[in-house]
Amino acid sequence: MNTVSTDRSIRALLKQGIEQLRAANVPSFTLAAELLLLHASARDRVWLYSHPEEILPEPVAEAYFTLLARRSSGVPTQHLTGKQEFWGLEFGVSPDVLIPRPETEHLIEVALDRLAVREIRTGRPPRLSGEGILIVDIGTGSGCIAIALAKELSAATIYATDISKAALEVARRNATHLGFADRIQFLESNLLDGFSPHSFDLIISNPPYISRREAASLPVEVRGHEPEVALYGGEEGYEFYGSLILEAANYLKPGGLLVLELGYNSLPAVQPLLETSEWLNIGVTKDLAGIPRVLSAERRIATATAKG
Numbered sequence: 001m002n003t004v005s006t007d008r009s010i011r012a013l014l015k016q017g018i019e020q021l022r023a024a025n026v027p028s029f030t031l032a033a034e035l036l037l038l039h040a041s042a043r044d045r046v047w048l049y050s051h052p053e054e055i056l057p058e059p060v061a062e063a064y065f066t067l068l069a070r071r072s073s074g075v076p077t078q079h080l081t082g083k084q085e086f087w088g089l090e091f092g093v094s095p096d097v098l099i100p101r102p103e104t105e106h107l108i109e110v111a112l113d114r115l116a117v118r119e120i121r122t123g124r125p126p127r128l129s130g131e132g133i134l135i136v137d138i139g140t141g142s143g144c145i146a147i148a149l150a151k152e153l154s155a156a157t158i159y160a161t162d163i164s165k166a167a168l169e170v171a172r173r174n175a176t177h178l179g180f181a182d183r184i185q186f187l188e189s190n191l192l193d194g195f196s197p198h199s200f201d202l203i204i205s206n207p208p209y210i211s212r213r214e215a216a217s218l219p220v221e222v223r224g225h226e227p228e229v230a231l232y233g234g235e236e237g238y239e240f241y242g243s244l245i246l247e248a249a250n251y252l253k254p255g256g257l258l259v260l261e262l263g264y265n266s267l268p269a270v271q272p273l274l275e276t277s278e279w280l281n282i283g284v285t286k287d288l289a290g291i292p293r294v295l296s297a298e299r300r301i302a303t304a305t306a307k308g
């Protein structure tokens with residue numbers, strides 16, 4: 001049974017929540033306690049810190065203690081609050097989708113940079129509206145990548161695929177809620193089944209890349225609460241990249257760009273898959289922790305083979 005503090009002031013509740021989550025070894029326990037208190041009280045952070053002595057009604061305190069107990073048992077904070085910020089936008093999340101991670105924002109940065117460089121090379125100004133550009137986000141999950149790109153490239157045509165019907169429902173809801181529903185077509189597809197070859201200027205993906213062998217060592221928040229289809233790339237983890245890269249070579253226009261998120265140890269297995277005659281200008285971008293996180297490349301424009 002939950003113990004409800006007799007002191008129901010915000011300051012006391014927050015302190016008790018922090019202590020409870022710390023004792024349960026919850027990562028980022030202070031932030032988690034804050035977010036759960038904000039969620040239970042339906043208030044914002046400014047209010048929280050400007051009213052430390054305010055007494056919360058008993059049902060709000062009860063709701064907060066229930067959330068703390070669930071968080072202590074391993075339920076991710078985002079599943080309790082139902083949201084996660086990505087690229088300055090608030091995404092709804094559920095157990096049907098991967099919770100968007102901050103490092104995935106590097107994919108958006110690399111894609112925008114490389115598209116701008118392409119423009120400069122063709123003599124156009126680097127300011128991009130995305131006009132005439134066809135993009136697909138493979139494995140869209142919550143829709144975070146496709147929606148962030150729609151925000152930045154107001155004239156691009158954007159598709160987003162996922163093999164999970166339930167994930168696509170979450171992505172469509174997010175696009176509607178954030179005002180991008182008319183900018184993105186969400187399609188249930190295995191990779192790019194159903195599209196025409198040589199269609200896209202940009203193929204972008206944060207694929208499942210965790211090794212099945214590592215499953216037991218994952219935090220309970222991930223292992224027990226995020227969808228398996230979003231996590232595991234195969235026994236080794238990098239297997240999914242093989243089919244993804246083959247498919248991308250077929251579906252990109254000549255000169256089109258591929259931008260992929262990497263697992264913390266994926267680079268040595270994945271980079272060689274791009275070191276073929278089909279790709280050029282391979283780029284590796286590290287995340288803030290110094291981990292090679294984004295692999296990008298350009299589909300080579302086929303040169304006519306000499307006839308002998």
Ligand SMILES: C[S@@+](CC[C@H](N)C(=O)[O-])C[C@H]1O[C@@H](n2cnc3c(N)ncnc32)[C@H](O)[C@@H]1O
Binds near residue numbers: 099140161206208
């Ligand atoms: C790592 S999650 C990425 C979700 C989201 N793009 C993000 O960055 O937060 C991988 C996504 O790929 C989807 N997926 C797995 N296998 C797939 C396949 N064969 N074709 C299309 N999508 C697939 C999963 O359902 C999941 O939504």
